[in-house]
Amino acid sequence: MARKITGRTHGDPRTADTRAKVKDDYRPSRDEILRYIAENPDRAGKRDIAKAFALRGDDRIWLKDILRDLQDEGVLTKERKGLARVGALPHVTVLDIFDRDADGVLLARPTEHTANGPPPIVSIRLSRSGSGPAPGIGDRVLAKTFPADDTNVAPGGPAYTGRVVKIFEKRTDAVLGIFRILQDGTFRIEPVERRQPELIVDKEFQNGAKNGDLVEVEPARASRFGLPRAKVLNVLGSLTSEKAVSMIAIHAHDIPHIFPADVIAESEAVKPATLDHREDWRDLPLVTIDPADAKDHDDAVFATPDLDEKNPGGVVATVAIADVAAYVRYGTALDREALKRGNSVYFPDRVVPMLPERISNDLCSLREGQDRPALAVRMIFSAEGRKLRHTFHRVMMKSAAKLAYQQAQAAIDGAPDDKTGPILETVLK
Numbered sequence: 001m002a003r004k005i006t007g008r009t010h011g012d013p014r015t016a017d018t019r020a021k022v023k024d025d026y027r028p029s030r031d032e033i034l035r036y037i038a039e040n041p042d043r044a045g046k047r048d049i050a051k052a053f054a055l056r057g058d059d060r061i062w063l064k065d066i067l068r069d070l071q072d073e074g075v076l077t078k079e080r081k082g083l084a085r086v087g088a089l090p091h092v093t094v095l096d097i098f099d100r101d102a103d104g105v106l107l108a109r110p111t112e113h114t115a116n117g118p119p120p121i122v123s124i125r126l127s128r129s130g131s132g133p134a135p136g137i138g139d140r141v142l143a144k145t146f147p148a149d150d151t152n153v154a155p156g157g158p159a160y161t162g163r164v165v166k167i168f169e170k171r172t173d174a175v176l177g178i179f180r181i182l183q184d185g186t187f188r189i190e191p192v193e194r195r196q197p198e199l200i201v202d203k204e205f206q207n208g209a210k211n212g213d214l215v216e217v218e219p220a221r222a223s224r225f226g227l228p229r230a231k232v233l234n235v236l237g238s239l240t241s242e243k244a245v246s247m248i249a250i251h252a253h254d255i256p257h258i259f260p261a262d263v264i265a266e267s268e269a270v271k272p273a274t275l276d277h278r279e280d281w282r283d284l285p286l287v288t289i290d291p292a293d294a295k296d297h298d299d300a301v302f303a304t305p306d307l308d309e310k311n312p313g314g315v316v317a318t319v320a321i322a323d324v325a326a327y328v329r330y331g332t333a334l335d336r337e338a339l340k341r342g343n344s345v346y347f348p349d350r351v352v353p354m355l356p357e358r359i360s361n362d363l364c365s366l367r368e369g370q371d372r373p374a375l376a377v378r379m380i381f382s383a384e385g386r387k388l389r390h391t392f393h394r395v396m397m398k399s400a401a402k403l404a405y406q407q408a409q410a411a412i413d414g415a416p417d418d419k420t421g422p423i424l425e426t427v428l429k
Contacts, residue, residue, distance in 0.1 A: 313383030
């Protein structure tokens with residue numbers, strides 16, 4: 001008798017109905033055992049498995065034989081806390097966050113990967129409550145990993161989800177160079193900065209790099225003899241690609257693109273702003289209008305006819321910008337880092353932000369439907385477009401919609417979509 005286990009299990013993985021129907025000779029299938037081990041890495045010892053499937057007596061001896069067979073076949077391996085799938089990520093492991101997917105979800109790879117094939121991709125799951133560490137691209141983190149539901153994994157997509165436990169101090173010594181394969185099959189890095197020595201890369205740290213690729217590497221401690229070794233962190237591809245050109249410019253002009261640990265720590269400790277000493281403008285339908293691929297939204301707008309009879313045909317226009325000063329205090333590490341950087345730097349494929357992502361892409365991004373502190377100016381214009389007066393306000397706002405330029409213009413031109421249609425008359429026109 002076999003049945004499918006779905007979801008993360010605790011204790012007996014069978015449903016009450018299934019348990020009631022199970023006969024004394026019930027034994028799980030190999031696939032069920034493997035699924036249980038994958039979904040319960042903390043309870044994957046022989047006794048745990050036997051207890052989960054309510055196996056007793058001779059059935060426990062049968063289970064022991066099955067588990068030994070799976071180990072002999074190279075499917076399972078014995079670890080400190082029990083059994084695990086060969087090549088599977090440990091339940092708690094160190095990850096390097098390297099990118100975001102189309103939905104903005106952070107993607108990571110294991111820092112160490114010794115199994116055959118490319119390292120698995122881990123989708124980083126953030127806390128809904130907003131508590132806990134707030135990682136970003138380039139972070140090295142300690143995370144708990146969980147196998148993704150096989151039915152939802154796209155080819156080449158994340159095989160695991162991960163929950164960040166701790167963010168390690170960011171690296172500050174990344175080197176940019178050209179990956180070379182020598183005639184004897186060994187690997188070398190030719191640094192873009194010619195004053196730096198060549199680096200050796202061992203095969204297990206190649207990370208998919210090919211001959212001639214521009215790569216970002218992390219040097220190891222130099223040995224007393226021979227060239228220092230390094231590990232490939234990111235493969236940037238062809239020297240002519242946008243990604244490669246951006247990274248060369250960053251390194252060539254010493255643009256700071258890695259935040260110091262104290263700056264990250266301060267950004268993680270920041271608490272969301274409250275309504276104290278602010279006007280509540282959350283019912284005002286301010287909207288953000290940005291490029292379609294924008295990740296941070298720092299200004300919002302709204303305009304409405306002026307109802308003052310003394311200003312016929314006039315307009316009341318409101319512009320709100322994110323209140324960065326609510327989070328960045330004078331003299332703090334965040335303030336000093338922002339002063340050093342001066343501004344965010346935009347490249348064709350990336351943005352080097354002035355402030356960590358926790359601030360720039362989260363707390364100071366005027367996200368749709370979320371409370372955000374802002375500084376606003378309310379301007380009164382005449383029918384001829386002459387500004388009559390203005391007032392400044394410190395407010396708490398909630399963006400009514402996140403729109404792209406093309407999306408807003410299409411709605412005004414008579415082709416609204418599901419998002420712009422409901423606000424066309426009241427907000428966009």
